[in-house]
Amino acid sequence: MLQTTENKWVQELFQWADDNNIPDLFYIEEEFFDINGDCFYEKIPLGLTRNEEKLVKLDELNLCWHNCSEMPEQIKYLTHLKKLNFAKSACGTQPPFYKNADGPNRLKEIPEWITELYNLEELNLSENEVRYVPEYIGKLTKLKKLYLHNNGIVFIEPDLAKLKSLEVLWLDGSYLLVLSQAQTLLERSGILEKDDRSKHCHLQLDLRIMDLLSKDNLDELLDTSSELYFSPHRYTLIACRYAIHILIGLKKTVDHTRLNESWLNLTDIRKLVCQLPKLNELWLKGLKGSMYGPINLHHNGIELITSKKNVIIDFDHILIEPWANEPLGNNFGNILTALDLWGDYS
Incomplete structure (x- = not known):
């Protein structure tokens, strides 16, 4: 040709x-x-x-x-x-x-x-x-x-x-979902106090997590002498820190308050799908x-499709985790993960 x-x-x-x-x-x-x-x-x-x-x-x-x-x-x-x-x-x-x-x-x-x-x-x-x-x-x-x-x-x-x-x-x-999951893992590892949830509002807690995970000393917590190193959950913390660095590049800032606002905006799956x-x-x-x-x-x-039956959960009730009586926050992704991890719908 x-x-x-x-x-x-x-x-x-x-x-x-x-x-x-x-x-x-x-x-x-x-x-x-x-x-x-x-x-x-x-x-x-x-x-x-x-x-x-x-x-x-x-x-x-x-x-x-x-x-x-x-x-x-x-x-x-x-x-x-x-x-x-x-x-x-x-x-x-x-x-x-x-x-x-x-x-x-x-x-x-x-x-x-x-x-x-x-x-x-x-x-x-x-x-x-x-x-x-x-x-x-x-x-x-x-x-x-x-x-x-x-x-x-x-x-x-x-x-x-x-x-x-x-x-x-x-x-x-x-x-x-890594930011919300990182909170639980940091509590389990003792890096965060378990009563921090009651001491700080959600925004302050997110900022503290971001501050912890953006510091280089997290490497010390994930080295071979750390109990967390042998846990498969350590990859969640690594992924969370990686996500923070991506966000810093996207937003051209290291200001944690602005980064947190952007994070919530870019991961609000419930709002998006609705x-x-x-x-x-x-x-x-x-x-x-x-x-x-x-x-x-x-x-x-939403309707969960299972092998035995389908389960419908109204959006009005979806923010509450009934089996733990604990609020899940306003992230649709958290809800789906919570259902995966703890809900028995078989």
Whole structure:
């Protein structure tokens, strides 16, 4: 094909695919089950077509199993796309080039140019290393399904609530809950006094936790001579400190009061999901994982899907932990984690 100014980006995209061992477009059959348990098969596209005419009309692009630290910007010209998959790996049938996913490279951030894909309805960036969901994600107004699981996401801009067409949101495998969990772990380790909860208001306690975790002397508490070192929970404290440093970079400040306000704003999952009128499936398992299936959202509460029965909890009652008689705070993520850890809904 003769390269011209008009199709230069096409040639660049083809070259990127060749350099990264992305195969020509082919299809594999994937097995699925419907709600009645009946099996059906669907053809799943993989790879990138090398035909320019087909490329510019693509409505689905599946580049999973990649070994790249960024998506090529030339994808922004594929404005017919409705589905874009750039997951690090994929479930189900392994394509012939699955060894590509063995490499260490993962997507580190969501590029701003992705907003030019204005017809996008489904976006899968799972299994990467995206820690922060930026405000411009809210410009993908036609988005119905967003898969960001297993990224270790720390913060989400409230602009995600602008996705009024969003029906499915997967956020499990995130670090959205680390500040509240760190409080408990610091108390268990004796770093915080257990009666600090009654001595200090919630804001003051958060500030004290931030102050503790942002100091280098936390390394002494996590060294090999520390009891906490041998606990799997130490990773929560490490993740929390890592999150603080990310926030300092985002907000360009070390002022703990401002950082705390930003932290609460960027992790208020309950407020966010309550502004998504069409959302009916949410996965948010936190650091512990979930013993339940997806969590269906209703206008007045949530429904836990279990193997034996479904349990509906009204939003009016969701801030109270009935089995411990202790308030959970106003973070929706805390509630879901609490249900995972202590609720018996089997």
